[in-house]
Amino acid sequence: xxxxxxxxxxxxxxxxxxxxxxxxxxxxxxxxxxxxxxxxxxxxxxxxxxxxxxxxxxxxxxxxxxxxxxxxxxxxxxxxxxxxxxxxxxxxxxxxxxxxxxxxxxxxxxxxxxxxxxxxxxxxxxxxxxxxxxxxxxxxxxxxxxxxxxxxxxxxxxxxxxxxxxxxxxxxxxxxxxxxxxxxxxxxxxxxxxxxxxxxxxxxxxxxxxxxxxxxxxxxxxxxxxxxxxxxxxxxxxxxxxxxxxxxxxxxxxxxxxxxxxxxxxxxxxxxxxxxxxxxxxxxxxxxxxxxxxxxxxxxxxxxxxxxxxxxxxxxxxxxxxxxxxxxxxxxxxxxxxx
Amino acid sequence: xxxxxxxxxxxxxxxxxxxxxxxxxxxxxxxxxxxxxxxxxxxxxxxxxxxxxxxxxxxxxxxxxxxxxxxxxxxxxxxxxxxxxxxxxxxxxxxxxxxxxxxxxxxxxxxxxxxxxxxxxxxxxxxxxxxxxxxxxxxxxxxxxxxxxxxxxxxxxxxxxxxxxxxxxxxxxxxxxxxxx
Numbered sequence: 001x002x003x004x005x006x007x008x009x010x011x012x013x014x015x016x017x018x019x020x021x022x023x024x025x026x027x028x029x030x031x032x033x034x035x036x037x038x039x040x041x042x043x044x045x046x047x048x049x050x051x052x053x054x055x056x057x058x059x060x061x062x063x064x065x066x067x068x069x070x071x072x073x074x075x076x077x078x079x080x081x082x083x084x085x086x087x088x089x090x091x092x093x094x095x096x097x098x099x100x101x102x103x104x105x106x107x108x109x110x111x112x113x114x115x116x117x118x119x120x121x122x123x124x125x126x127x128x129x130x131x132x133x134x135x136x137x138x139x140x141x142x143x144x145x146x147x148x149x150x151x152x153x154x155x156x157x158x159x160x161x162x163x164x165x166x167x168x169x170x171x172x173x174x175x176x177x178x179x180x181x182x183x184x185x186x187x188x189x190x191x192x193x194x195x196x197x198x199x200x201x202x203x204x205x206x207x208x209x210x211x212x213x214x215x216x217x218x219x220x221x222x223x224x225x226x227x228x229x230x231x232x233x234x235x236x237x238x239x240x241x242x243x244x245x246x247x248x249x250x251x252x253x254x255x256x257x258x259x260x261x262x263x264x265x266x267x268x269x270x271x272x273x274x275x276x277x278x279x280x281x282x283x284x285x286x287x288x289x290x291x292x293x294x295x296x297x298x299x300x301x302x303x304x305x306x307x308x309x310x311x312x313x314x315x316x317x318x319x320x321x322x323x324x325x326x327x328x329x330x331x332x333x334x335x336x337x338x339x
Numbered sequence: 340x341x342x343x344x345x346x347x348x349x350x351x352x353x354x355x356x357x358x359x360x361x362x363x364x365x366x367x368x369x370x371x372x373x374x375x376x377x378x379x380x381x382x383x384x385x386x387x388x389x390x391x392x393x394x395x396x397x398x399x400x401x402x403x404x405x406x407x408x409x410x411x412x413x414x415x416x417x418x419x420x421x422x423x424x425x426x427x428x429x430x431x432x433x434x435x436x437x438x439x440x441x442x443x444x445x446x447x448x449x450x451x452x453x454x455x456x457x458x459x460x461x462x463x464x465x466x467x468x469x470x471x472x473x474x475x476x477x478x479x480x481x482x483x484x485x486x487x488x489x490x491x492x493x494x495x496x497x498x499x500x501x502x503x504x505x506x507x508x509x510x511x512x513x514x515x516x517x518x519x520x
Contacts, residue, residue: 068441071444071445072444072445073441073442073444073445074441092444093447093448093449094447096444096445096446096447097447099445101442101445103442106439106442108442108445110356110360111430112360112363113356113359113360117356117359118356120352120356121349121352121353121356124348124349124351124352124353125349125352125353125446125447125448126447127345127348127349
């Protein structure tokens with residue numbers, strides 16, 4: 001059974017524009033141009049229980065709008081959305097008591113009071129029985145390692161610590177679904193890794209369905225096996241991360257550092273080298289660090305074959321085979337789709 | 340019915356946490372109290388002059404209040420002054436301005452009662468600080484300026500009830516008024 005089901009969701013916003021020019025301010029007071037922006041255009045997808053889905057797209061693509069619709073904050077103009085058999089915006093209170101939401105850029109904790117007071121308040125808001133609450137609290141506090149800061153007011157916490165508290169606050173009532181809107185924004189490497197580890201654990205242990213929007217592709221790579229890419233309000237890709245990579249970055253790159261000067265080789269004016277490597281898609285010389293980049297498609301030609309050819313023809317010092325970085329893949333994908 | 344009690348409990352909890360938060364601002368309370376005391380004293384002096392030196396010395400009494408009662412009235416207005424600021428909780432207003440208000444919808448709470456509890460709490464603590472300091476001052480200053488005792492025990496309790504209900508009324512009115520803020 002599908003836990004989350006979106007069908008043809010549309011949402012438009014109207015933005016008002018002021019006329020330009022010297023009298024624009026004055027004219028703008030009386031006439032203004034209305035511009036309709038399609039934030040979401042026929043978005044449909046299904047997510048089943050326990051999935052960990054990455055939701056990516058450039059700024060302004062409609063990620064947050066989707067999350068807001070799914071969490072019952074916004075009402076779509078058109079389309080159906082069924083989450084755990086409820087329509088979020090129609091049965092808001094019943095719906096939100098079963099989900100958790102974390103917005104990386106906004107805080108849900110009470111700014112001036114100690115963290116534990118916020119948690120106690122949430123206990124009453126979500127009507128969590130005391131026994132369940134204390135057990136869950138110890139569990140979360142231990143795994144997020146926040147026992148030392150429970151008595152500190154939220155405003156005195158660093159961003160990383162605050163984010164851990166936010167996550168704990170969102171999971172106190174054992175939600176079935178967790179929406180994370182850029183949870184790792186602005187976090188340092190250690191906090192990021194800890195957070196990822198925790199989310200992964202929570203997903204596996206308690207089967208919490210998670211939808212994660214982020215700009216950090218490492219998050220996606222570490223956590224999600226399914227990604228959805230959205231751009232201009234349309235769903236562009238929905239599937240496995242591995243397939244996305246195969247489709248948009250099929251090539252591997254061999255970075256070969258040479259022991260002799262690269263300039264001594266026979267190089268033509270386009271900085272490409274004229275010698276034969278069977279199966280190479282593209283070859284580029286980088287004179288500054290004395291290396292050679294050779295791209296090949298692993299589904300067509302085996303890596304050992306490529307390396308062997310290079311080793312026979314060139315004085316190799318070091319050799320590295322790289323996968324294209326996921327950031328670059330996404331960037332080229334955005335570019336290709338004119339986002 | 341169960342739902343109702345859950346809401347009440349949550350709102351009470353919210354009220355508690357906001358009150359605790361507000362109690363941190365003691366200095367603001369002290370500053371407010373000194374303003375209130377100063378203003379009260381001016382009013383009392385003006386009333387005293389009018390009552391003592393007016394041509395028709397009976398005018399004030401004819402209006403229904405003796406000087407003593409007028410002075411008590413002045414102190415009571417100063418003590419309860421903060422019951423009616425024409426706004427809601429500043430935190431809610433700033434959330435509306437910067438868009439965080441959407442997140443409030445992620446709580447399984449009815450927005451109206453939720454905000455009511457917060458607004459009530461956010462005006463109770465300044466009221467408490469400013470009011471109690473002013474009240475203390477009003478009962479310890481020299482007799483001629485002092486707040487008079489309640490007329491009777493019964494009327495004192497009636498006053499407490501009316502202050503209590505007025506607090507709810509003022510909060511409601513503030514929330515209604517805030518939509519024009």
